[in-house]
Amino acid sequence: MGIFGKGKSGGLMNVIRCNEDNYLVWKWRPEGQPTDSTSRENAIRYGSSLRVREGEVAVFFYRQKNGLLQDFIYGPHDSILKTDNFPVLASIVGMGWGGESPFQAEVYFINMAEVVQVNFAVPYFDVFDPRFLDFSVPVAVGGSITFKITDPQAFIKAHRLINFTLEQLREQIHDAVKRRVKNEVMSAPARDNFPVVQIESRISTLNESIEQALRTDLEDFGVSLRRLDIGRIDIDKSSPSWVELREMTAAQQKATVMAQTQANVENILRTQEINARNMDETLAIQREEMQRAQRLQTETQFIGAHALNRQADVLGKAAESLGSVGGFGEGAGSSGINPAQFMTGMALGGALGGQMAGMVNNMGQQMNTQWQQAAGATQTPPPMPGSQEYFVAQGGTQTGPFSLQQLTAMAAAGQLTPQTLVWTQGMPSWEEAATQPPLAHLFTPAPSSMTPPPMPGATPPPIP
Secondary structure: OOOOOOOOOOOOOOEEOOOOOOOOEEEEOOOOOOOOOOOOOOEEEOOOEEEEOOOEEEEEEEEEOOEEEEEEEEOOEEEEOOOOOOHHHHHHOOHHHOOOOEEEOEEEEEEOOOOEEEEEEEEEEEEEOOOOOOOEEEEEEEEEEEEEOOOHHHHHHHOOOOOOOHHHHHHHHHHHHHHHHHHHHHHHHHHHOOOHHHHHHHHHHHHHHHHHHHHHHHHOOOOEEEEEEEEEEEEOOOOHHHHHHHHHHHHHHHHHHHHHHHHHHHHHHHHHHHHHHHHHHHHHHHHHHHHHHHHHHHHHHHHHHHHHHHHHHHHHHHHHHHHHHHOEOOOOOOOOEOHHHHHHHHHHHHHHHHHHHHHHHHHHHHHHHHHHHHOOOOOOOOOOOOOOOEEEEEOOEEEEEEOHHHHHHHHHOOOOOOOOEEEOOOOOOOEEHHHOHHHHHHHOOOOOOOOOOOOOOOOOOOOO
């Protein structure tokens, strides 16, 4: 395919059109003008017809004193040359000629629908491995590009259309493609950090990066890149550098795998050691907790006995003090004994004794219950038959059980009142002591059997 074809129309009244089917740029000439003429001036009669097909653009060049002027007529177009359609032509056609004067112009038809393909082949060149910069591998690249003209004004600006051929354009683009492909392939291993021995598997990535760079490069030629296809990337595997690099790569890969395996083994052993230490620490903590729990349990079992001893000491001191109330004193009878103090001391002593007995009994039962719970016992022995015992609620705390004798002493000491809550087996709930028949008599004052002694100096009553 030639870039230019021959003009097939001419005459005084010209028909300006392109009948070529396979072209990229074609120059129209009037009838009778040689095809290889270098003349830049064609006499065109104003009023001639212009026909531009779909996908074509007709470019009119006018050489004027103020430079080269251009009119671009995009197809489809079929009309008579008029100033309405040619803004530049309107300014250069003299109205004094009545619109019949010829004007000088060169006319080029540019095919914007034509897609041009250029095959390229880059012979072997050295590509260096980023790991071993002293070793290079011979690499060759082959493929093709397709492009087309999308901006006629940029294309015309980039080229002198006179005597320009498509072969020249292909050669120029082919050289630009080779430079770009070689540059991108050489820099890719270091830029993307991959071994040069893997470059054959990087066709897709390289194709994308080269295509993006070529789009900018081809703009300088006034054409647009439609597609880039890298068909092959070949490595000269017979070269000594390739063989040596391959061996070094295999050795490095083996060392890397062994180092990684060793690191994994060390990590496993380190993890096992840490787990073992954690297990030992956990077991030690559990043993300490168990020992602490056993000590607390033992202290809980014997704390009752300790409290009993303390209460016994307190009650002993109280009994000793109360016992002195019933001793000798002023105002006693002929025997030196104060009967009232003596009776009060007896009553209080009995109450304290009963309280001590109840406390001892209650503490013993509590300790017995704790020991039984520690030994796994779930039941306590029932009271002896024929004995009725009561539990007493004092200060929100349950004490007892107490026998009737103990409750009698407690009532005498004021520790058991008619309002004190009591409970015994068979009762549905806690009740006041005064409501229980077995306990009601404890709160009835007994008649005094003693006659108070006469006042000093008084005469005793007669004996009946």
